[in-house]
Amino acid sequence: MSAASTxxxxxxxxxxxxxxxxxxxxxxxxxxxxxFAVQRGHIFGFVGPNGAGKTTxxxxxxxxxxxxxxxxxxxxxxxxxxAARAKVGFLPESPYFxxxxxxxxxxxxxxxxxxxxxxTRKKRADALIERVGLGRARTQxxxxxxxxxxxxxxxxxxxxxxxxxxxxxEPTSGLDPIGRKEVRDLILELRxxxxxxxxxxxxxxxxxxxxxxxxxxxxGSLQSIGTPAELVKRTVLGFDLKVRIAAEAAIDHLTxxxxxxxxxxxxxxxxxxxxxxxxxxxERAHAAGAKVIAxxxxxxxxxxxxxxxxxxADSASAATEGRV
Amino acid sequence: MLRRIWAxxxxxxxxxxxxxxxxxxxxxxxxxxxxxxxxxxxSIHEEQRVARDIGLAGISLFGSLTAIFLGVFLLYTEVQRxxxxxxxxxxxxxxxxxxxxxxxxxxxxxILVGLFAFAMAGMLTxxxxxxxxxxxxxxxxxWFEVLTVASIAIFFSSFSTPFLSGxxxxxxxxxxxVTPDIQAAIENGSPWIKTTARVALEVVPDxxxxxxxxxxxEGATVTVHGDFVTWGYVGLASLHALGWIVxxxxxxxxxxxxxxxx
Numbered sequence: 001m002s003a004a005s006t007x008x009x010x011x012x013x014x015x016x017x018x019x020x021x022x023x024x025x026x027x028x029x030x031x032x033x034x035x036f037a038v039q040r041g042h043i044f045g046f047v048g049p050n051g052a053g054k055t056t057x058x059x060x061x062x063x064x065x066x067x068x069x070x071x072x073x074x075x076x077x078x079x080x081x082x083a084a085r086a087k088v089g090f091l092p093e094s095p096y097f098x099x100x101x102x103x104x105x106x107x108x109x110x111x112x113x114x115x116x117x118x119x120t121r122k123k124r125a126d127a128l129i130e131r132v133g134l135g136r137a138r139t140q141x142x143x144x145x146x147x148x149x150x151x152x153x154x155x156x157x158x159x160x161x162x163x164x165x166x167x168x169x170e171p172t173s174g175l176d177p178i179g180r181k182e183v184r185d186l187i188l189e190l191r192x193x194x195x196x197x198x199x200x201x202x203x204x205x206x207x208x209x210x211x212x213x214x215x216x217x218x219x220g221s222l223q224s225i226g227t228p229a230e231l232v233k234r235t236v237l238g239f240d241l242k243v244r245i246a247a248e249a250a251i252d253h254l255t256x257x258x259x260x261x262x263x264x265x266x267x268x269x270x271x272x273x274x275x276x277x278x279x280x281x282x283e284r285a286h287a288a289g290a291k292v293i294a295x296x297x298x299x300x301x302x303x304x305x306x307x308x309x310x311x312x313a314d315s316a317s318a319a320t321e322g323r324v
Numbered sequence: 325m326l327r328r329i330w331a332x333x334x335x336x337x338x339x340x341x342x343x344x345x346x347x348x349x350x351x352x353x354x355x356x357x358x359x360x361x362x363x364x365x366x367s368i369h370e371e372q373r374v375a376r377d378i379g380l381a382g383i384s385l386f387g388s389l390t391a392i393f394l395g396v397f398l399l400y401t402e403v404q405r406x407x408x409x410x411x412x413x414x415x416x417x418x419x420x421x422x423x424x425x426x427x428x429x430x431x432x433x434x435i436l437v438g439l440f441a442f443a444m445a446g447m448l449t450x451x452x453x454x455x456x457x458x459x460x461x462x463x464x465x466x467w468f469e470v471l472t473v474a475s476i477a478i479f480f481s482s483f484s485t486p487f488l489s490g491x492x493x494x495x496x497x498x499x500x501x502v503t504p505d506i507q508a509a510i511e512n513g514s515p516w517i518k519t520t521a522r523v524a525l526e527v528v529p530d531x532x533x534x535x536x537x538x539x540x541x542e543g544a545t546v547t548v549h550g551d552f553v554t555w556g557y558v559g560l561a562s563l564h565a566l567g568w569i570v571x572x573x574x575x576x577x578x579x580x581x582x583x584x585x586x
Contacts, residue, residue, distance in 0.1 A: 019586075056586070062413040064585040086415035096406040098335065100342050112331035113414035157410060 009075055009165055009196045010038035010061065016069035017056055017220075030056040032220040033070060038198050038213070043191050045211030046200040047302070049310055053220040054200040055093050058169045061198075062090050074165060086114065089158035093169040093200075095150055099143035103134050103153050106142065107160055114161040121160075128156040133182070147174045155186065166190055168199035172206050184210050208302040216309050223309040232305050238298045239272045241281070243290040250288030254281070267293070328416045329424040336428020340394055346436065349386050353440045356382040357447040364451060372453045373549055379444030380462050384535060387437050387470035388497055394429050395477020396489040408585055419577035422482065426573055429474050437467045458552035462537065465558060468565040469534035473497050475569040475576075476529070482576035483583075499524075500531030504539065529568040533561045 017031040031053050038044040048054045059065045061072055063080030077084035097106055104125055111121035129135055132152040137145065142153060151174065158166060168187070172180040180203070187197050188210055201207050207214055208228050216223040216231075224231055238259065245251065245268050255261045260271035268290075272281065278295065285292055340346065360378035364371035399422070402408040412418055441463045445455050476496050480489035499506070503525050510521045532539070536557070537547050546552050 059409075059586065062409075064409060064413060066582070066584060082415045082417060085413060088413075090410070090413040092406065092409040092413070094406075095410060097410060098339065098407055100339065101335075109331060109335055110410075110414065113328055113411065113416050115327060115415070154410070 007040050008037045009040045010036075010044075010072070010198060012036050012057070012061070012070070012072040014070035015057060015060060015067055015072055017053075017060060017065060018068045029220055031060070031067070031070075034217065034220070034222050035070075036215050036222060036225055038196060040196050041191065041194055042212040043187060043197045043199070043210055045207035045214045046198065046217065047202065047204060047207050047214060047306060048200075048217035049202060051219075052217045054217060055169055056220075057217070058093075058167055058198070058200060062088070062167060086161065087164045089161060089163035089166045091151075091154045091158040091166075091168045091171055094173065095154035097142050097150065097153065097157075099141060101142055102139060103129055103142065103156065104138055106153060106157055110157040110160040116161070124160055124162070125156075128159055131159075132156045132186075148176065148179045151175060151179070151183070155183070163195065165196045165198070168197065170201055171199055172201055172203055180206060204301075204303045204306055214302065216306060218310050223312070224305065228302055232300045232302055236274045236297045237300055237304075238274050239276060239278055240294070240296045240298055241270045241272065241278075241292070242294040243268050243270075243285050243292050246289035246291075250285070250290055253284050253288055254290065271298075325417075325420060329420050329427060332411075332416070332421055332424025333427035333431065336398060336425050337431045340398065340429065340432040343394075345393065346390065346432070349390055350436070350439060353382050353386050354443055356386075357443050360447060361451065371451055372448075375448055375451045375453055376459060376549060379447060380459070380466060380535075380537070383437060383440040383444065383463060383466040384469055387433065387440060387466060388473040390436055391429070391433055391470045391474035392477045392490055392493045392497070394432065395474050396481045396486040396493060398429060399425055399478055399481040400486050400489070403583075403585060406585075412585065418581050422478070422577045422580050423573060426475065426478050426569075429478070430471055433470050433474055434467065437463070437470055458549075461552055461555065461558050462535075465534040465536070465553075465561055468562050469531055472529055472531065472534070472565045472568050475572040479572040479576045482579045496528055497531060499528045501535070503528065503530055503532050530564065533564055 013035050014033045015031050015035070016029075016033055019028040019030060020026065021028065034053065034057055036044075046054050046057070056065060060067050061074060061079055063085060066080075072079045074081065074084040075087055098109075101109065107125035107128060108121050111124065116124070129138060132155055134149060134152055134156070137149060142150065145153060151171065155168075155171065158168070166187075171187070172183050175183060184206060187199065190197050191212075199211075211228060213225065213227055214231060215225045243254065244266050245254070246266075251263075251268065254268060255270055257276065258270045258272055260269075262269040272278070282292060282295070356378055360375045360382075363378065364374040367374050402411070402425075408421075412421060444459075444463075448455055448459070473493065477489060477493040480492045484492065506521060506525060510518050513521070536553050537549075539546065541553055541557065544551065
């Protein structure tokens, strides 16, 4: 990787945000000192459950929320910065747009705010409308758009300024599998164009599929950060085995020590632990006349890590609250 | 900067033009003019006076109420519906957004005042009265009143809910209209009442300046039916309006700058 491709585009240091409830003035810590960096040309996935602080972090970066503490820079500009926002494309979570506009008018408004001249606005809007597959909905007002279409419109307006950095808050939320795949492909295409993408999601398969680096947040704190390969353990956690049995008597031999057993007609699916002797099990299966259909080692997934870390964050938080 | 403000203003105009209540208000104003004709016929040789008074009162009242309605809703709904997220995350300063919203509203209100004035001119012509320079001056003053009221509404809307903003803006407009009457009423009051009232009136725009008909200006009673204020007075009143508009928008921008859009 070249030196240019490793420079930091987004640098977040000890970012904090504390809200106070209106009357009781009770403190709510939305961000508790989050730090991370996003390198140029990377796709950075921001994962966490609802209320983890993903959206607060992103809104703080985009100047919608003022941080209580810490700092952040985008392309070297300390936020909130108009200069930084000029080079950033942003898709808000569950985007809301002026529903009386058409997609062309929305993109024209976005282009005007980015300071683009009329011919550039027209050219980019036309290209983006086709790129996000809204060519047939050009004359419709946004009020008539489905959620998926609005998400696409949001992506188009985020790309009007041909940004260096693209920040997407839950871009695949509410989309059907085809829509999710299209958004993932678009994000990959943006990386190929040299753009840096920060996107949040709680759909872990989306993150795992395309992110170069992943940050897991829970309860306003960063739990883990790294590449998906660094984060998930490559050791074998277990084996998923599937056989077609010839005799009922073989079942007891094959399911001994299994953590999970499932039978559909003459097919038997067995899950064994990582320390199980697979060779001995396969010998038993052959001896019982069973036909082996599949043997799959099971590695830790981002979902396993996520669930473990969220549980850890919850118990740590409960312990802290208990002490208080 | 101007291009961004203009983009917001145009979008605000487009948004406001879709509010059906505005068309209802236009119908109400047309109805008020028709009422003026009917009441004029019922009066004894006072058709002209009734026509002018109701026509001008319609512009001032309905224009100001529309300004309050637009001012308290247009900014608030941007935050409430979260349409603002996709806007202020662009390279636009928040003050540019507030000024753009106001400018868009001002365009809508100017068109409305123009329509009201056109309807009144039609009614006066039908009555055989014609449009005097006093009526033109009164319309210009009413226009500045409406623009000032819009800035009051947007000021309250920058930090409060539409309900409270509406109440505050109505109260400020009402107080501003009767400032001289309050001053006269407290003349015989105790010193602390006088002081309190004077301080309170200092923070309210002198909206009565925009409807001088029937009041004493520079020692003489002026009326839209006879000797009215000079263009110099209209110029000074417009400067007074501009001062309040700039001041209120500046505070609204400062307050808006500090808001979180969570």
